[in-house]
Structure formats: structure tokens, C-alpha cells
Amino acid sequence: xxxxxxxxxxxxxxxxxxxxxxxxxxxxxxxxxxxxxxxxxxxxxxxxxxxxxxxxxxxxxxxxxxxxxxxxxxxxxxxxxxxxxxxxxxxxxxxxxxxxxxxxxxxxxxxxxxxxx
Amino acid sequence: xxxxxxxxxxxxxxxxxxxxxxxxxxxxxxxxxxxxxxxxxxxxxxxxxxxxxxxxxxxxxxxxxxxxxxxxxxxxxxxxxxxxxxxxxxxxxxxxxxxxxxxxxxxxx
Numbered sequence: 001x002x003x004x005x006x007x008x009x010x011x012x013x014x015x016x017x018x019x020x021x022x023x024x025x026x027x028x029x030x031x032x033x034x035x036x037x038x039x040x041x042x043x044x045x046x047x048x049x050x051x052x053x054x055x056x057x058x059x060x061x062x063x064x065x066x067x068x069x070x071x072x073x074x075x076x077x078x079x080x081x082x083x084x085x086x087x088x089x090x091x092x093x094x095x096x097x098x099x100x101x102x103x104x105x106x107x108x109x110x111x112x113x114x115x116x117x
Numbered sequence: 118x119x120x121x122x123x124x125x126x127x128x129x130x131x132x133x134x135x136x137x138x139x140x141x142x143x144x145x146x147x148x149x150x151x152x153x154x155x156x157x158x159x160x161x162x163x164x165x166x167x168x169x170x171x172x173x174x175x176x177x178x179x180x181x182x183x184x185x186x187x188x189x190x191x192x193x194x195x196x197x198x199x200x201x202x203x204x205x206x207x208x209x210x211x212x213x214x215x216x217x218x219x220x221x222x223x224x225x226x
Binding site for chain 1: 149151158159160161163166206210213214215216217218219221
């Protein structure tokens with residue numbers, strides 16, 4: 001149980017175009033999801049917290065107009081990289097907060113490798 | 118702002134050694150701390166989760182300890198194997214997961 005599906009697993013796009021990445025919780029409801037970015041040989045950096053039915057909360061230094069996040073349902077959050085540039089090439093990973101009886105944990109998607117040419 | 122640091126940044130050892138990976142965090146008000154493994158170009162695999170009220174967790178050859186007051190966690194890997202080669206990440210949970218800088222481990226035969 002507690003599976004998060006992330007699509008696509010990789011994408012190549014031309015500079016200036018927009019790319020949408022989906023993150024779905026398959027067997028649980030996720031009121032909160034998170035988006036991370038990872039550059040080569042670096043750790044995961046939190047970009048934003050996505051809350052179902054409300055606006056996302058962005059970390060300092062992350063452009064909200066460039067990285068559009070939509071969390072329209074309890075099982076789906078999307079990240080759209082608008083007007084992508086080569087410096088946006090990175091590994092993007094989502095995670096969903098899941099609740100159990102006494103606490104909660106996080107389940108991660110398998111990631112999306114974005115290459116902007 | 119929570120900052121998480123891992124030492125060492127990289128480690129290369131022969132097979133069979135017992136290993137210690139260190140993680141430190143600046144904000145001790147955490148709910149839990151989690152250790153992950155990441156293979157090159159892949160996503161994350163959760164290894165161990167320690168709640169703030171716990172001192173340690175064990176899974177097979179892995180043992181993680183937590184000293185919340187000092188802001189430290191340690192991951193012990195016993196009898197290391199080449200298949201353990203990966204990047205190990207710790208993450209502190211303060212209602213959102215903040216990841217450490219990672220330790221790249223290579224175990225050679």
C-alpha cells in the first residue's frame with residue numbers, strides 16, 4: 001500500500017515550452033504533497049508544499065510563477081514548469097503525506113528527469 | 118530554518134566493514150527522522166523511520182539512532198556489501214521533510 005505514481009519518468013523539451021508533471025496517490029488520500037528538485041550529485045531541495053484546494057506554499061527562492069502547482073483533488077498534484085530553460089533541467093520528485101493510526105509518513109514518487117534543450 | 122548536514126560526504130570501503138553515517142540537524146523540534154537510500158538516477162527507498170520519542174530503529178543490517186536533544190542521528194550498516202553502494206540521505210520532519218546533504222557510499226569487493 002501507500003503508492004505514489006509520478007509521470008512522466010523522463011521528458012525532453014525545447015527551451016521556452018512548458019512541461020507538466022503529475023503526482024498521484026494511488027491507494028490513499030493525500031491532502032498534502034511536496035515537490036522537490038535535485039541537481040546532479042546534490043541533495044533534494046524542497047520547492048513547495050501543495051495543499052488540496054488551496055494555494056501552494058513555496059520555499060524561499062522558488063519562483064511561483066515559473067513553477068505552477070495545482071492540487072485539485074485528494075489524489076493528484078501537478079507541477080508545471082513554464083517557459084522552461086536549460087537551467088531548469090533537473091530531477092523532480094514529489095511526495096505525499098500519508099496518515100496512519102498514530103502518526104504519519106511520506107511516500108515518494110519515482111521522480112521525473114527533465115531535460116531542456 | 119531547519120538545516121540538515123551529513124558526514125562524511127563520500128565513503129569508499131572494502132566489503133565486510135561496519136559503517137557509520139552521521140546526520141545532524143539544527144532544529145530539534147522534529148516529529149521524526151527518516152533515512153533513505155537513492156541509487157544513481159533513481160528515486161528514494163525508505164530505510165528507517167525514527168519517531169521523536171524513540172532512540173533507535175533496526176532493520177536487518179541497518180540500525181539508526183536518534184538523539185533529538187543534540188540534533189543528531191546515526192545510521193549503522195553492519196557487514197557492508199557491494200549492493201549497499203548508493204547515496205544515503207537523512208531527512209528531518211518538521212511537518213515537511215528537509216533532506217540532508219547525503220553520503221555517497223561505495224563498497225568494493
